Amino acid sequence: MALEIGTNPMEMDAIAARLVADFGDEVRDVRVQEPDTVVARCDKSALKDLAARLKGHPEIGYETLNFVAGVDKVKHIESIYHVYSWKTNTYLELHVELPRGKAEVDTVTGVWPAADWHEREAWDMVGIKYLGHPDLRRILLKDDFVGHPLRKDYVDLVENHPHV
């Protein structure tokens, strides 16, 4: 049952400790960043399994995916999952580092169906390839667009501007 908005039965530090205790093998760098947000990192190989377990956790289960962000950190690409728990009314921000040359990671659409369009957008803009995604097409740009414009090394191409 959902709580009243804004109420949280657990201390943020307790949530972070619980994450370390139950998911210590997969997550690292767990810290409380905001009054209602815990940030953690995980390896891309562990993501799919971890996502299902995070969602099904009985006390701090993160049932809802708010959005998936793709970020170009220059040294690497990051896929960031913002998930929300109705059990504690708090957020988890899960960062997954991906190498620039091979920005691929398993999809989480099987766990959180809302990830579908968000992962398409991250593919469209940053060029993260979500393996196993049911329909990985561009979502905002036109289908024959060349490149991924939010990459830091993107150069504007003549091919993308037929109307000159």
Add this chain to the structure above:
Amino acid sequence: MSDASPARSGLRYPKLEHFSEPNVITTTADFIFSWARSHSVFPFTYGLACCAIEMLSSGFARYDVARYGMEVFRPTPRQCDLMIVAGTLNEKMAPVLKRLYDQMAEPKWVISMGACATSGGPFYDGYNVVNGVDKVVPVDVYVPGCPPRPEALFQGLLELQVKIQQHRFVAERPAGAAVSPVAAVEAPAPVPAEES
């Protein structure tokens, strides 16, 4: 009635007090058609960004574009003769805009409303931005502003009225060849001589 456009286009409107009793107007075909056409423009709702809010505002009671006979915003190009492009045109939308423009019936006009539609505006040179809607369709009137106020859009509409009224329907005849079109219609065709 607008007092800006008739003086500038050289056309004079009859005034209401001329009709206090049964009366007759003599006028030209050019005048009456361009007068009617310039005051019954059907705009095509092409709102792409925040300029659309100002375009909608110009349609509501406070500004009321109906004063110029242009209140019938249609959502289909088939019923429109004026396309008001209000907002940023991006590369994905450009072919759609061209297609909808092609579907409009002649005669048709385009107003480029705001900085984005005119040149790309603050998004100039963006990776997915067309730097001006005139790269895709011919534009008749540019309205500057970001976004333009409804008054600015009205100024553009009045300029468009002037442009519409400058159109001449009756073709000019070369001097000396003037023939009354009525006489030409009523003149009997020459009957070829019967061979007997």
